[in-house]
Amino acid sequence: DVQLQASGGGLVQVGGSLRLSCAASGFTSDEYAIGWFRQAPGKGPEWVSAISSGGGSTYYADSVKGRFTISRDNAKNTLYLQMNSLKPEDTAVYYCATEVGKGQGTQVTVSS
Numbered sequence: 001d002v003q004l005q006a007s008g009g010g011l012v013q014v015g016g017s018l019r020l021s022c023a024a025s026g027f028t029s030d031e032y033a034i035g036w037f038r039q040a041p042g043k044g045p046e047w048v049s050a051i052s053s054g055g056g057s058t059y060y061a062d063s064v065k066g067r068f069t070i071s072r073d074n075a076k077n078t079l080y081l082q083m084n085s086l087k088p089e090d091t092a093v094y095y096c097a098t099e100v101g102k103g104q105g106t107q108v109t110v111s112s
Helices: none
Strands: 003-007 010-013 018-025 034-039 045-051 058-060 068-073 078-083 092-098 106-111
Touching: 003 092, 018 034, 018 092, 018 106, 034 078, 045 068, 045 078, 058 068
Parallel strands: 010 106
Antiparallel strands: 003 018, 018 078, 034 045, 034 092, 045 058, 068 078, 092 106
16 A cells, blocks of 8 residues: 655744655655645645655745755655744645655644
Protein backbone atom coordinates (compact mmCIF):
# COMPACT_ATOMS: atom_id res chain seq x y z
CA ASP A 1 0.00 0.00 0.00
CA VAL A 2 1.10 3.54 -0.73
CA GLN A 3 1.78 5.39 2.48
CA LEU A 4 2.77 9.00 2.96
CA GLN A 5 3.13 9.96 6.60
CA ALA A 6 3.69 13.59 7.48
CA SER A 7 5.21 14.66 10.77
CA GLY A 8 6.88 17.63 12.40
CA GLY A 9 3.94 19.92 12.91
CA GLY A 10 3.25 21.80 16.09
CA LEU A 11 2.51 25.12 17.72
CA VAL A 12 4.88 27.96 16.94
CA GLN A 13 4.85 31.71 17.39
CA VAL A 14 4.75 34.19 14.55
CA GLY A 15 8.15 34.38 12.92
CA GLY A 16 9.14 30.94 14.08
CA SER A 17 10.22 27.90 12.10
CA LEU A 18 9.21 24.29 11.67
CA ARG A 19 10.51 21.45 9.55
CA LEU A 20 7.99 18.99 8.24
CA SER A 21 8.86 15.51 7.03
CA CYS A 22 6.92 13.09 4.86
CA ALA A 23 7.98 9.47 4.87
CA ALA A 24 7.00 7.54 1.75
CA SER A 25 6.60 3.79 1.48
CA GLY A 26 4.84 1.21 -0.65
CA PHE A 27 5.97 2.65 -3.96
CA THR A 28 9.11 3.78 -5.75
CA SER A 29 8.97 7.34 -4.51
CA ASP A 30 12.00 8.56 -6.43
CA GLU A 31 10.09 8.02 -9.68
CA TYR A 32 7.51 10.67 -8.81
CA ALA A 33 7.32 14.37 -8.26
CA ILE A 34 5.82 15.06 -4.87
CA GLY A 35 4.18 18.05 -3.30
CA TRP A 36 3.03 19.63 -0.10
CA PHE A 37 -0.53 20.81 0.33
CA ARG A 38 -2.36 22.41 3.21
CA GLN A 39 -5.91 22.87 4.34
CA ALA A 40 -6.95 25.52 6.80
CA PRO A 41 -10.15 25.24 8.85
CA GLY A 42 -13.18 25.99 6.71
CA LYS A 43 -11.14 26.27 3.52
CA GLY A 44 -10.33 24.03 0.61
CA PRO A 45 -6.98 22.39 -0.07
CA GLU A 46 -4.18 24.69 -1.17
CA TRP A 47 -1.07 23.64 -3.04
CA VAL A 48 2.08 24.84 -1.25
CA SER A 49 5.14 23.46 -2.98
CA ALA A 50 6.39 20.66 -5.22
CA ILE A 51 9.66 19.02 -6.16
CA SER A 52 10.64 16.94 -9.16
CA SER A 53 11.47 13.26 -8.87
CA GLY A 54 15.21 13.87 -8.81
CA GLY A 55 14.95 16.98 -6.67
CA GLY A 56 16.43 19.28 -9.28
CA SER A 57 13.35 21.42 -9.76
CA THR A 58 11.27 23.06 -7.06
CA TYR A 59 8.08 25.08 -7.19
CA TYR A 60 6.32 27.29 -4.66
CA ALA A 61 3.03 29.05 -4.21
CA ASP A 62 3.42 32.81 -4.10
CA SER A 63 2.16 32.82 -0.53
CA VAL A 64 5.18 30.86 0.71
CA LYS A 65 7.90 31.78 -1.76
CA GLY A 66 11.03 32.98 0.00
CA ARG A 67 9.92 31.52 3.33
CA PHE A 68 9.52 27.79 2.68
CA THR A 69 12.05 25.37 1.20
CA ILE A 70 11.16 21.95 -0.15
CA SER A 71 13.71 19.16 -0.43
CA ARG A 72 13.85 15.40 -0.65
CA ASP A 73 16.22 12.61 0.29
CA ASN A 74 15.47 9.76 -2.08
CA ALA A 75 17.84 7.44 -0.23
CA LYS A 76 15.58 7.82 2.79
CA ASN A 77 12.31 8.06 0.83
CA THR A 78 11.59 11.27 2.69
CA LEU A 79 10.33 14.68 1.68
CA TYR A 80 10.92 17.80 3.75
CA LEU A 81 9.45 21.27 4.06
CA GLN A 82 11.46 23.85 5.94
CA MET A 83 9.12 26.63 6.98
CA ASN A 84 10.57 29.92 8.20
CA SER A 85 9.04 33.27 9.10
CA LEU A 86 5.74 31.61 9.83
CA LYS A 87 2.56 33.67 9.80
CA PRO A 88 -0.87 33.04 11.34
CA GLU A 89 -2.24 32.41 7.85
CA ASP A 90 0.10 29.42 7.56
CA THR A 91 -2.02 27.62 10.16
CA ALA A 92 -3.37 24.48 8.52
CA VAL A 93 -3.07 20.74 8.25
CA TYR A 94 -0.14 20.02 5.96
CA TYR A 95 0.09 16.83 3.94
CA CYS A 96 2.13 15.44 1.11
CA ALA A 97 0.82 13.89 -2.06
CA THR A 98 1.93 12.36 -5.32
CA GLU A 99 -0.02 11.12 -8.30
CA VAL A 100 -0.28 7.73 -6.62
CA GLY A 101 -1.39 8.76 -3.20
CA LYS A 102 -2.04 11.30 -0.53
CA GLY A 103 -0.99 11.10 3.07
CA GLN A 104 -2.48 12.04 6.38
CA GLY A 105 -1.44 15.42 7.54
CA THR A 106 0.28 17.13 10.40
CA GLN A 107 -1.17 20.18 12.14
CA VAL A 108 0.72 23.46 12.04
CA THR A 109 -0.55 26.24 14.26
CA VAL A 110 1.03 29.69 14.24
CA SER A 111 0.05 31.88 17.15
CA SER A 112 0.15 35.64 17.04
